[in-house]
Amino acid sequence: MNKLKNTAMAVATLLLVSCTATSQKIKEKTVKKHLYTLASDDMEGRRAGTPGIEKAAQYIEGEFEKVGLTTFNGADDFRQRFKKTIKGNDLDLFNVIGVLEGKSKKDEYVVISAHYDHLGIGKAVDGDSIYNGANDDASGVAAVLALADYFKKKDINERSILFVAFTAEEMGLVGSNYFGTTVDADKIVAGINIEMIGKTPSFGPNTAWLTGFERSDFGKIVQKNLEGTGYVLHPDPYVKFNLFFRSDNASLARLGVPAHTFSTSPIDTDKDYHQASDNPETLDVGVITETIKAIAVGTTSMIDGTDTPTRVQLTDEEMNRRKKKKKKSE
Template identity: 70%
Template structure:
């Protein structure tokens, strides 16, 4: 055999061995329906229901083969806080799993979503009292789990990826604030937060929007990576909603980390937002799946260490230093 034909055969063997990893709608559906099921009781921080969700996420992190974060002995970062509204003490956990980088081990990309929701609220005349939080934010946690499995199977992440399911977001970004207190922010090169990715947004089919688009060049990097895929990313269309500061990305952005939230939901007209009707059946599995796929492709050059987004500068901070 000629040298060239040997090389061709070798090349074919190599590409056939390298299995293509694809995020499947069946996997997405399984995570979503499990996390938004009635037996999770609305996943309110400090309840039995959220504990069930925590166990499910831990089980998935273990199956995927993630390691533990920093000095933690397992996937839990447990802490106690006082609920601002009820003044009750609550003990709850962020669930954290790590996929160590192949090369740039000390450069972290965080992939996050909150797994808590509003729990059970009995209201007169209302038959359903369980706030399942399917879109808000079982859909985002589904994304975290699917991306963990995806990047673990690909096995080529140069940077370390830290996957986090935050608790008590609904009580005032409590879990992410706690996480932020314990980190060296300079090690975190980017934050990918997912919130409500289950419905076709105002920006149209096969699109998502990003909060704080102009606060770093993270969004531009994602747009460039998505070119040719048919999926597009847009700046947050609800500029007066202050969404950049209303989800867990804010706890890291305040420390300078280019940490943004992806969303796919027309929140201005969404009738299920913070209602008992936020059920898995109201979501479009294809929208969830293609958004997670777009996040994977869109952030690839950040995961691989090729692109590093600019740090977030808060206008508010700029003003402070001028004065």
């Protein structure tokens, strides 16, 4: 009995040390700086193709450079540039990508992503016409930046990590769809997408939910890694909204990658979603910070090469829908 008790105490101590170490590297003050900068009026709502999103891209690039990331595929800078005609407008677009090269498994990749665009300037509500997109998705980009710094300092990534800020998600997953055409999906082990993590979910404090939970064992791996931490990951409770295919994870999931989106927001009751009221002041920075820490701990075994999630399989109906959508966009 004493041996079992000592073992349990040792495990608890290791978990506490692990969580404390994560806490020391992911600071609420830094997360708040990222959030308030990206969701400031100066960014003008970060609509793709506008001067506002250019400012956001420059901020993200600066943070990637501070962390010490390298560029993707030998590019001269952190931008992945492409052109796209959307609703008759020819747009010069760019994802922002930073790379942390792996060690023993550097040819295997984990993608950590969020979209940095939002809706821009629109109809004024109570005198506010700037749709800042604090929760959607400055909160996710803040997470990407914090995790880039965390994993760089942690130095445990046997696999290479691509930190990606996708553009034009609000225009139909445009940035992530393009990204998917430029990578070898077979080499991407996991996609960790983060969207709208600034509000307490219906499950209560210290919880998050994951889209497409049943489509791979990605979520179960995260749950296993979070055991004993006091943070719990749940399957997506909003199945009727089909969220698995409505965020940037879908662009990789359609290629078979176990790519899923972490979120905390109560979608069915969120009055700020796609509204001018989606401002930083409506969010809980503590919730964002704790969720980032949980994502760090929960995905570590994928980063260090211990766990490899099962691949995503699409139904025939989903494959046909994908083909029709692709043909329509060409």
